[in-house]
Amino acid sequence: MKQTVVLYPGGGVGHVVPMLELAKVFLKHGYDVSMVLLEPPLKLSDSGALAVERHVASNPSVSFHVLPPLPAPDFASSGKHPFLLILQLLHQYNELLESFLRSIPRQRLHSLVIDMFCVDAIDVCAKLGVPVYTFFASGVSVLSILTQLPKFLAGRETGLKELGDTPLDFLGVPPMPASHLIKELLEHPEDEMCKAMASSWERNTETMGVLVNSFESLESRAARTLRDPLCVPGKVLPPIYCVGPLVGEGAKEAAERNECLGWLDSQPDHSVVFLCFGSKGTFSAEQLKEIAVGLENSGQRFIWVVRTPPTTTEGFKKYIEQRPELDLDAVFPEGFMERTQDRGFIVTSWAPQVDVLRHPATGTFVTHCGWNSTLEGITAGVPMLCWPQYAEQKMNKVFMTADMGVAVELEGYNSDFVKAEELEAKVRLVMESEEGRQLRARSAARKKEAEAALEEGGSSHAAFVQFLSDAENLGE
Incomplete structure (x- = not known):
C-alpha cells in the first residue's frame, strides 16, 4: 500500500513552488502526494495567483485539495498588521485541515509537511498522532539565525532597530548587520508583530525534523551549527536535512518559449545582463529612470523585467494593489528605447526566469535575493548582483557575498535608492573585469556542487533517504 504525504504550503507562490519541487522528490521515492491549498485572502493583481495556477496545472501527479474558504480578515479596518491577520486565519484553518487529514486512512498517512508559516498545524498533528515535519523554503543560514534569535531577544529592553548596522554575531554565519534582519524583528521584543514572528520561527524547530531547500556544501557552517547541541x-x-536545491526545470516544450528566449538565441554567450526582482519587486519611477541610465551607460546587452509601482486603495495601504498599465516612454529617459533597441529587451509581464538564467547568453543576474531566485542563479552558474528589498533578502545578500562567493552587492539598497553610476560600475565589474572572471568561476563551481548534491549518492539525495529512514523508525 502506497503511503500519502500531505504538503501544506499555506502562503503565496514563493512557498507553493519550492514545495511542488519537494512533492516531485516524494513521488520519485514512491509516495503519493497531496497538497493542501488555501484560497488566498488577498486578491493581488500581480502574477502570483496565476503562477500558482500554472504550476498546479503542470503537476498532474500531485493531487490538490483546496480547503473551503473562510471569511478573509478585514484588513482595512482592523488596524493590525496584515501578517498577524494571516497567522490568525491560518490558525482558523486548523479545523478544516484536521477534517481533511482524518479523511485519509491513518495507516496510509505518512506525515504532514508544513511551510514555515503554518506552525499552528503542529497542534492538529499532535491531536491526531500524525508525524509532522517543517519544510523551510529559505536557506540553512537564515534558519540558523532565526533559530538563535528568540534567545537573543529574550530579556532585551529595547528593539534591535537602534543598533543600526552594528554587526551581530550568530553561530555558523558571517557577522550580520542588525539592520539586515527581517524588518519586523527589529521592533521592541514586546511588540505584537515581533513576538508573533519570533514565536513562529521558534515553532519551526518543534517538529520531528526540518527539510531545508539548500545543499550541504553551500551552507556547511550553518548546517553544522544547527546540529550542534550548543x-x-x-x-x-530536531534533525536538519538539506535536500535542495529544489528548483523548477523551466519550459519543456518549444511552443512554451517566451519571445525573450528567441531574442537571447541571437546574443553571444555570457553577454546579457538579466534584471528581475520577483513577483513583488517594484520601483518608483525615479528609480526606474536611474536603472535605465545605468544600463545604457554600461554598454551591455540586457533583459529587464520592469514592473510598475503599485497605486494603493486607501485604507488597505499597500496590501491590495492596483497596477497601472506601464507607459514605458513616460518612465524612461527620452529616447532610451530607441538608443538601446539593438541590445536591450524589456519584459513588462512574467518572464521564464529559470530558462533565461540557464540560457548560454545570460552573463549576470541582478536580483532581489529571494531564496528561490538565489538558488535559480546558483544552479545556472550565473554570477549575481544583489539588490535586496524585503523579508530575509538582506540576510541572503550577506551569505551570497561573504559566504558563498557568488555575488556582489549594489550599494544603495539599504537606503532604497541605487544610483545609475553604481549600477553601471557593478555591471561592468562582473561583465568585464578580472574580479568578474573570478566570480564567474566560483559561480560555475557552485553549479557543479549543486548538481552533485542531487545525484544518487550526493549529499541532498542521501539526506532525503536518511529523512525517510528516520521517519520510518519514528513510526515503529
Missing part, C-alpha cells in the same frame, strides 16, 4: 542552549533541535 546552538540553542537548553533546547534540543
Whole structure:
C-alpha cells in the first residue's frame, strides 16, 4: 500500500513552488502526494495567483485539495498588521485541515509537511498522532539565525532597530548587520508583530525534523551549527536535512518559449545582463529612470523585467494593489528605447526566469535575493548582483557575498535608492573585469556542487533517504 504525504504550503507562490519541487522528490521515492491549498485572502493583481495556477496545472501527479474558504480578515479596518491577520486565519484553518487529514486512512498517512508559516498545524498533528515535519523554503543560514534569535531577544529592553548596522554575531554565519534582519524583528521584543514572528520561527524547530531547500556544501557552517547541541542552549533541535536545491526545470516544450528566449538565441554567450526582482519587486519611477541610465551607460546587452509601482486603495495601504498599465516612454529617459533597441529587451509581464538564467547568453543576474531566485542563479552558474528589498533578502545578500562567493552587492539598497553610476560600475565589474572572471568561476563551481548534491549518492539525495529512514523508525 502506497503511503500519502500531505504538503501544506499555506502562503503565496514563493512557498507553493519550492514545495511542488519537494512533492516531485516524494513521488520519485514512491509516495503519493497531496497538497493542501488555501484560497488566498488577498486578491493581488500581480502574477502570483496565476503562477500558482500554472504550476498546479503542470503537476498532474500531485493531487490538490483546496480547503473551503473562510471569511478573509478585514484588513482595512482592523488596524493590525496584515501578517498577524494571516497567522490568525491560518490558525482558523486548523479545523478544516484536521477534517481533511482524518479523511485519509491513518495507516496510509505518512506525515504532514508544513511551510514555515503554518506552525499552528503542529497542534492538529499532535491531536491526531500524525508525524509532522517543517519544510523551510529559505536557506540553512537564515534558519540558523532565526533559530538563535528568540534567545537573543529574550530579556532585551529595547528593539534591535537602534543598533543600526552594528554587526551581530550568530553561530555558523558571517557577522550580520542588525539592520539586515527581517524588518519586523527589529521592533521592541514586546511588540505584537515581533513576538508573533519570533514565536513562529521558534515553532519551526518543534517538529520531528526540518527539510531545508539548500545543499550541504553551500551552507556547511550553518548546517553544522544547527546540529550542534550548543546552538540553542537548553533546547534540543530536531534533525536538519538539506535536500535542495529544489528548483523548477523551466519550459519543456518549444511552443512554451517566451519571445525573450528567441531574442537571447541571437546574443553571444555570457553577454546579457538579466534584471528581475520577483513577483513583488517594484520601483518608483525615479528609480526606474536611474536603472535605465545605468544600463545604457554600461554598454551591455540586457533583459529587464520592469514592473510598475503599485497605486494603493486607501485604507488597505499597500496590501491590495492596483497596477497601472506601464507607459514605458513616460518612465524612461527620452529616447532610451530607441538608443538601446539593438541590445536591450524589456519584459513588462512574467518572464521564464529559470530558462533565461540557464540560457548560454545570460552573463549576470541582478536580483532581489529571494531564496528561490538565489538558488535559480546558483544552479545556472550565473554570477549575481544583489539588490535586496524585503523579508530575509538582506540576510541572503550577506551569505551570497561573504559566504558563498557568488555575488556582489549594489550599494544603495539599504537606503532604497541605487544610483545609475553604481549600477553601471557593478555591471561592468562582473561583465568585464578580472574580479568578474573570478566570480564567474566560483559561480560555475557552485553549479557543479549543486548538481552533485542531487545525484544518487550526493549529499541532498542521501539526506532525503536518511529523512525517510528516520521517519520510518519514528513510526515503529
